[in-house]
Every structure is written in structure tokens, then in C-alpha cells.
Amino acid sequence: MQASSVEISKVNKFYGPFHALKDVDLSIPPGKVTCLIGPSGSGKSTLLRCINFLEAYDSGEIRIDGDLIGYEVPGKRMSGRRLREMRRGIGMVFQQFNLWPHMTARENVAEGLIRVRGMSKSEAESRAGEALTKVGLADKMSNHPSRLSGGQQQRVAIARAIAMEPRLMLFDEPTSALDPELVGEVLNVMKTLASEGMTMVVVTHEMGFAAHVADQVAFMEKGELVGVDSPDRILHQPQDPRIQAFLRTYHERNSI
Amino acid sequence: MFSIPVFLESFGPLFWAARNTLLISVLGIGLGLIIGTLICAARLSPYGALRRFAAIWVSFLRGVPLLVQLLVFYYTLPVIGLDVPAFFAAIVTVGICASAYISEIWRGAIAALPKGQAEAAIAIGMSPVDIWRRVILPQAFSMSLPALVNELILLVKASSLVSVVGIMEVTRASQAQAATTFRPLEVYLAAACIYLLINLCLAVLGRYLEHRTAV
Amino acid sequence: MDFAIFEQYGPSLLRGFGVTVLCWLLGTVFGMALGLVIALIQRYAPRWVGWIIQIYIEVIRGTPFLVQLFVLYYGGPLIGLRLDALPAGLLGLTIYGSPYFAEIFRSGFRAVPHGQIEAARAIGMAEPAIIRRILLPLGLVSSLPALVNFSIILTKETVILSIITVPELMYQVSRMSTETFRYLEANLVLALFFWALVETISRIGHRLEARVTKHLIEERT
Numbered sequence: 001m002q003a004s005s006v007e008i009s010k011v012n013k014f015y016g017p018f019h020a021l022k023d024v025d026l027s028i029p030p031g032k033v034t035c036l037i038g039p040s041g042s043g044k045s046t047l048l049r050c051i052n053f054l055e056a057y058d059s060g061e062i063r064i065d066g067d068l069i070g071y072e073v074p075g076k077r078m079s080g081r082r083l084r085e086m087r088r089g090i091g092m093v094f095q096q097f098n099l100w101p102h103m104t105a106r107e108n109v110a111e112g113l114i115r116v117r118g119m120s121k122s123e124a125e126s127r128a129g130e131a132l133t134k135v136g137l138a139d140k141m142s143n144h145p146s147r148l149s150g151g152q153q154q155r156v157a158i159a160r161a162i163a164m165e166p167r168l169m170l171f172d173e174p175t176s177a178l179d180p181e182l183v184g185e186v187l188n189v190m191k192t193l194a195s196e197g198m199t200m201v202v203v204t205h206e207m208g209f210a211a212h213v214a215d216q217v218a219f220m221e222k223g224e225l226v227g228v229d230s231p232d233r234i235l236h237q238p239q240d241p242r243i244q245a246f247l248r249t250y251h252e253r254n255s256i
Numbered sequence: 257m258f259s260i261p262v263f264l265e266s267f268g269p270l271f272w273a274a275r276n277t278l279l280i281s282v283l284g285i286g287l288g289l290i291i292g293t294l295i296c297a298a299r300l301s302p303y304g305a306l307r308r309f310a311a312i313w314v315s316f317l318r319g320v321p322l323l324v325q326l327l328v329f330y331y332t333l334p335v336i337g338l339d340v341p342a343f344f345a346a347i348v349t350v351g352i353c354a355s356a357y358i359s360e361i362w363r364g365a366i367a368a369l370p371k372g373q374a375e376a377a378i379a380i381g382m383s384p385v386d387i388w389r390r391v392i393l394p395q396a397f398s399m400s401l402p403a404l405v406n407e408l409i410l411l412v413k414a415s416s417l418v419s420v421v422g423i424m425e426v427t428r429a430s431q432a433q434a435a436t437t438f439r440p441l442e443v444y445l446a447a448a449c450i451y452l453l454i455n456l457c458l459a460v461l462g463r464y465l466e467h468r469t470a471v
Numbered sequence: 472m473d474f475a476i477f478e479q480y481g482p483s484l485l486r487g488f489g490v491t492v493l494c495w496l497l498g499t500v501f502g503m504a505l506g507l508v509i510a511l512i513q514r515y516a517p518r519w520v521g522w523i524i525q526i527y528i529e530v531i532r533g534t535p536f537l538v539q540l541f542v543l544y545y546g547g548p549l550i551g552l553r554l555d556a557l558p559a560g561l562l563g564l565t566i567y568g569s570p571y572f573a574e575i576f577r578s579g580f581r582a583v584p585h586g587q588i589e590a591a592r593a594i595g596m597a598e599p600a601i602i603r604r605i606l607l608p609l610g611l612v613s614s615l616p617a618l619v620n621f622s623i624i625l626t627k628e629t630v631i632l633s634i635i636t637v638p639e640l641m642y643q644v645s646r647m648s649t650e651t652f653r654y655l656e657a658n659l660v661l662a663l664f665f666w667a668l669v670e671t672i673s674r675i676g677h678r679l680e681a682r683v684t685k686h687l688i689e690e691r692t
Contacts, residue, residue, distance in 0.1 A: 084595040092593040098586035101687050102608050112594035144686035164594055321627040324661050332654045416535035441546030448534040455533040
């Protein structure tokens, strides 16, 4: 599998007067897992959504394998067609799963293969079957989302993304909407993906996952990227007082 | 060809007839409020027979077209010996028809009130009548004001149907004028403008009330 | 009660009922189609187009159906639009219903969670495919109860077509009652036919709803 790299430089984003991202610089190396952590409202989800241009950034550059996304040149939006082509190489998994409720698990995965990759229905369905088997849902293929648990739904959503053979995967708090006992099955699928050398950017509150799986951890607060480093140095020997404060609250909240 | 002078001249007599349109709509909704409140009370009462009567009243009047109700009132009542003036029959028909919708508006508003409010009133020992008078109805009324204005807009439009029993409201007046001037396009468009004007004013009122009650 | 008159008037009443059902069916189908187009334009077209459509919606919703029919049927010939009563009535019903249907579709589309559209964008689906595969199926399902409800309201509006001499049920019933003075029987016929029509439509509607929402309702096992 070919893995993408992402270069984010001097990215700014405004919602009206609110400055959501402030001069963010971040380099995401190919085949590695980058976790974005920080308090809620810090801009980490916004940054993630800028990478596939679901959210338009206002200035700066985001390059995927050297190609600018969203703009042809800074200031000039790229065509919808070109944007869709670039998005094909980027998989995304949402907090709320966002499965299409009128389609079965298999149809959810096959839909993109048919409409975007132009595959025949039978080819798409067999590919969808492989992707679902990979996330451990071979026996749930013809279930509608309403008949699946949250963890199963999120695994279908991951299968939907990997079936498109992306070179980069974005995860927007993939386990935050799950009951605690269902978090593990989703994280396991993500670990497998990471071990296969997929470039992954993960917005998460699961510090355990960040500590054990991430190659680098980026901490954001109030729209600023405060620090990027190995998980060990961010999570266990943080230098910046803001990171120390965040981790202190996190540990207090999670101690029994 | 469309003639602007003819169009503008049509407004004079139609404005005069608009008084009747407004009169029928406003008196209709007034009557509808009175009957509708009684029907709603019957619907929510502990007596099965009353509840059934109210349910039939509502479903019949909402199921049968207003034009049919109007003709029944106008043509059938004389047959059984009740001779009613057309204008009176029109207002009564419109009012009775509105009562079905208004009772449903009340019922919806009352159902939307938090149950805890009535319980709080019971807890401090208020009587059922006082609970209705002081707690439930005032809130239900202000909550349903926008819906009542909407109902009034519907009545203004529905009042065009009373033209078939010969009452000189906007639609009937425009028919009479079209017959004498042979310019139906201009005249009927002028009539449409008058209805639009009335309803836009009402819609503005409705939006104002909605904002006021939202606070 | 005198049922003998039905021997004479039965056939014309049945024909009238047929015309009523036809007017209702076509008026609903065309009105829905026009309403859907309006709702899609409002969602995707530039803002000034949206304003023009909003004016159309306000004008149609602010004026009585009867006056709209008069403009169309009696005023139309002055600008070269010469229509028979039935086509004029159908066109009128289509226009009259379209803004209400458009509003229903618009709120149906709004009820589709934005995330499900975003998920389609994220895998690179083009907008026409998103409309066809995601927005329409989900939006239509959530619009269905309101669509059924409004098409039932439209059955009642068809009687107004009798005023511009469309030979539907009300027209035939009025003819019968003015010729025979049997008002009671006439009104009984009207009530029965309408009751049957409304009952049938709402049953079909409920069955349809149950069918299309089968997979959308969360099942807790």
C-alpha cells in the first residue's frame, strides 16, 4: 500500500470573528499514526476536516503528497471534480458513524465503489464483502444500520472508507459516541490498519490509544498547535504548562 | 393585452367588498373560538359521550369540504323549515368549520404544556377550575396565537367560497365586475392582490406574535 | 329518502367520481413533481433565484384557490391561454399544491442529517449522485407523512373545480339536486364518496409509511 504524507503550513480558519485555527503548522509523515489531542473546542476536529476540505481553511496551505487541497493556487478554489478526485485518496470516519440508514452494511460500503470508482455492482459487492470481513463483520453484511450496535456501525464506517483504498485515513473522535464496552473493538480495527502502514490522523480522547499506537502526538488549544512530539514526551514528560494542565484534568476525571 | 389602467380601476369596488371578506373571516374566527373551546373542553372531559361527540364533530368538519358544508347550510336548512339569511349562514358555516381546527390547535397546545405544571398546581391545592383558568389556558393561548393567526389566514382565503351563495365579498364583487367590464384577467388579478395584501399583513402579525411568545 | 333517483343519476355520479379521482391523482402527482423541483432549486440555486421562487410561493399561498382558478380560466384567454375547464382545473390544482409540497420537501431535506451528506462527500461522490442516492431517498421518507396529509387536503380542494364547470362529483351532485330538489340524498352521496376516498388514501399512505421506514427504526434487541 502506498501511504500519503500531509504538510500543513500556516493554516488559518475563521468562523465570522472567531479565530478557529491560528497559523497551524504540522507535518504528517507517511505510514505513521498522528493523534490530535486537546480540550474540546480547541480546533482539532476543524483541522482534521480541513485536511479533506470538508471545512474550507481561509489562508495557509495543506498539501497531500505535495498537492494543494481545496485551492488551485492560494486564494483560488479548485473545481468540484478535482476536489472529488483528491478526496478519493482520503478516507474519513466520523464520530456519529454517518452510515446511510436506508442501505444495508454491504450496500453502504459498495455505494462509493459503484458511484465513485465506477465498479459493477457485483464487483463492488464482493469488494465490500472483503472489507467487511476485514473489520470482523462477515456475518452482518445484510443488516441495516438500525440492526447494528454502535461499535459495529463504526466498523462498517471504517470498512466503507478502506474499501475505497485510501492512502490516508482521517478519524474524527471515532469512539466518542460509543458505550465504553464497545470502544475496544473499534480501536482494535484501527490498530490493525496502523500496523499495515496506513497514514492515519486521529482526533481522540483515548489517551491509551495515543500512548500505544501513535507515532506522534499533537496537542492543540484555542486554535493553536501547542506542541508535537513522540507520545512519550507529550503524555509522560510534558514541558508546556498547558499540556500539563490538560493531562492533570484528564487523569483526575478518569481516576476511580 | 393586459391593461394597467383597467387593473388599477378594479381596486375601488373590490376594496369596498374587502370589508365583507374581513367581516366574515373575523366573525367566523370569533365564533370558531367560542365553539372550538367548548369542543376542546368536551374532547378532554371525563365523559365518554361528550368525548365521542367532539371527536365526530372534528373529524366530520375536517373531512367534508367547506363548499359542501356551505351548500348544506344554505340549501338544506330551508328544506327542513329553517330560513337563514345568506350572510348569517356564511358566518355560521365558516365559524363551525373553524371550530374543528381551533379545537385541535387548543388540544395540541395543552398537550405541549409540561405535565409538571398542572401537578405543581395540584400540589399547592388549586381547584381544577382554577388550574385551567390560571395555569393551563393562559399559557395555551399565548402558545397557540401564531397558529390562530394562521387559521385566520386560511379563513380569509376560504371566505372566497361564500361567493357561491351570493355574498358580495371580494371574489363575488370581482365576478360581478368581470361580467360588466369583460376584463376578467385584470379584475381577478386585482382580487388576488387584495387577498395577498390582507394575508401578508396577517402573516407579519403572526411572525410578530411568534417572536413575542418565544421570549 | 328516495333512492329511485340514483337509477337515473347513478351513471353521471359515478362519472363525476371518476373525474374527481382523476383530478386529485393528477393534481397531486404534478403538484408534487413541481414542488420537488422547487425545493431542489431552492436548495442549490443562487440566492436571487431563491427569492423569485419565494415570491411565487407567497403569492400562491396568499391567495384563494378559487381566485387562482378564475385568473387561469377566465383571464387566461386574454393572454392567449385558452384552456378547457378540465385542463385548466388540473393546471390550477398543480400550481396551487406546488408551494405546499415544496415546503414539505424542503423540511424533509433539512431532516436528513448533514453528516450523512458529508460522508458521501468525503468518499468523493458527486453532487447529482448524492442527491439521487442519499438526499432524495432519506428526504422523501421523512416527508411522507406530511405528503399523505396534504394530498388528503387536496381531495377537498377538488370540489372547488365545480365552480369553473369541471364535471367532477360536486358538479354532478349539484346538477342532480337542482333538478330533483333531493338535497339530502345528494349530500349523502358526497359525504360517502369523500369518506371512502380519504379513508383509502390514508390507508395506502400508512401502509407505505410502514414499508419505507422498516429499516430506519432502531431496533433494540
